[in-house]
Amino acid sequence: MSFIKSDVFNASGVGYRYHPNACDKYLQCYYGPGGEVRGLYRTCPFGHHWDQLTRRCNNVWEVDCPMEKCRMGNVLSYAMDGNCRGFWSCDSSGRVAAECCPEGYRYTTRGCKPDFNCQDHCPSSCFGTGVCDKLPVWGDSSKFQIDGGQNGWLSADCPTGTEFSILECACIKRRNHDCSPQAFVVFDEAFINSTSWVRTSNINFQGGIAQFGQGRINVDLTTSPATPQNPQVLFLRYREATEMNPSRQVLVSGTDCNGKENLVIALVNRQLVFEIMSWVGTTHSVTMATQGFPAPDWKDVILMYNGNTMVGIIKSDKTRFFSHALAPKSSIMECGLTLGTDLTRTKNFRGEMSMLDIYQCDPDYLT
Structure with a gap:
């Protein structure tokens, strides 16, 4: 895969690569027998950037990161992923510094604003700056x-x-990996017509494949709240219609029982974005590049949520990328899913889907 092989430093059988668009993240790759690859997106501690030269997370002033947004001009600050209080500030010379809004405030593009729903702790830099050994x-x-x-x-x-x-x-x-889907969807008209909990609009079916353009599939299901012992897991197999589409295409979205959106998995300019919205309005997200996963090929996208942490996975036959983030105080998949679009119905997925499984257990996708 070109993305994995490009600019990777291999040391003792482990690969290290900078993140394609975030200075405080990096990719660590493990190579197994038969061409197996496991790539993990990891995040540096607060106030640190990934240093490809030393293969460590170093202080921001010690790292020359070509993707730094402060260098783009007219950028005074920008949000830090995964924390409603954290942000990066830019000085007039394009240098960056990690900062945090006071308790009871949320970072916005206009600075720190009062918001008592923002209850994240200020990130800490008191973690190791090395990599997984x-x-x-x-x-x-x-x-x-x-x-x-x-x-x-x-x-x-x-x-x-x-x-x-x-x-x-x-x-x-040790987790119990002996589990079966709680619910699944077969993408053909006979199955759809035999169920009362799956509804379609402007979808074509052919050979067990659902073809999306301007359509959607609504899946009315109910799951129990996620716990570490019984996580919620969504498995979807898809492929895109075109190689490059810079617009946001929604694969899956979900709402709470009051109709408020709380889950989105979308393709955005060669990236796969997982978003979970908390009860208090915080959006938790992870992003992974899809470079090296050709659009015409079938790909599996997996979301795992245990009530506190979200894990996003994209995988093909022998390659699997992982990314994770804290996502407390959230509920997903408790009142149904929509495939192919979100509440706006203007960000439709263009391509095909062939498999949807929903678990309330751990099917061992993390190995």
Whole structure:
């Protein structure tokens, strides 16, 4: 895949690459047998940018980031992803600094404004600036390898009852992966006509594939609130109609039971964007590049939410990208989904879908 191979520094079987459009993020790639690739988008601590030269997160004044928005001119500040109080400020020379609004205030393009619904903590820089120093053991999640410096990669076992997670770069409580979809949609007219909870508008069906242009599919389902033991998982298989469409195309959207939008998964200019809106109006999002995933190819998009953290995944046959962010105080998929558009009905997806599964468990998409 051209995106993974481009500008990647490989060290001891692990690849490191700067994020295509965010200075405080980077991509860490693990290469397995048979061409398997796992790419994780990680975020640097508050006030740090990714340094491709040192392969660490360094202070912003130590990093020359070509994507820095403060260099674009006429930019005084911009929002920090994942925190309603955090923002980046720009000085007259184009230098950037991490800042945080006072408690009870929210960052806006016009500065910090009072908003008692903004309850995020000010981000902390008191975290390590290194990268994950562990490798998965492919096919055995009870084991991992740790960087031993001059001694190379050293084998290690997770404690009893835990398994290694490349997302967390640690052994975590073992999850039950033996689960089946709570609901699924078969994309043909016979299935649609046999159900009362799936409705379509301007959709063509052919050979188990739904063809979208100006249409939509409404899925009226009810799920229980997400918990760490019983996360909500959405699995969708899609492919685009054209190679390059800079406009925002909505794959999936959802609303709460009062009709307020609380979930959007969209394609925006070669990026896949996951957005969850909290009860208090904060939008939590993760973004991943789709470069290297050709438009005509089938791709799987997966959203996992456990009530506090959202994980977005895009995968093809042998390649899987992950990104995650905190998303507390949110509810999704409790009162239905819409495929192909959102509430505006002006950002329609153009392409095809062939599979939709909804889980209330962990089907092991994180390995």
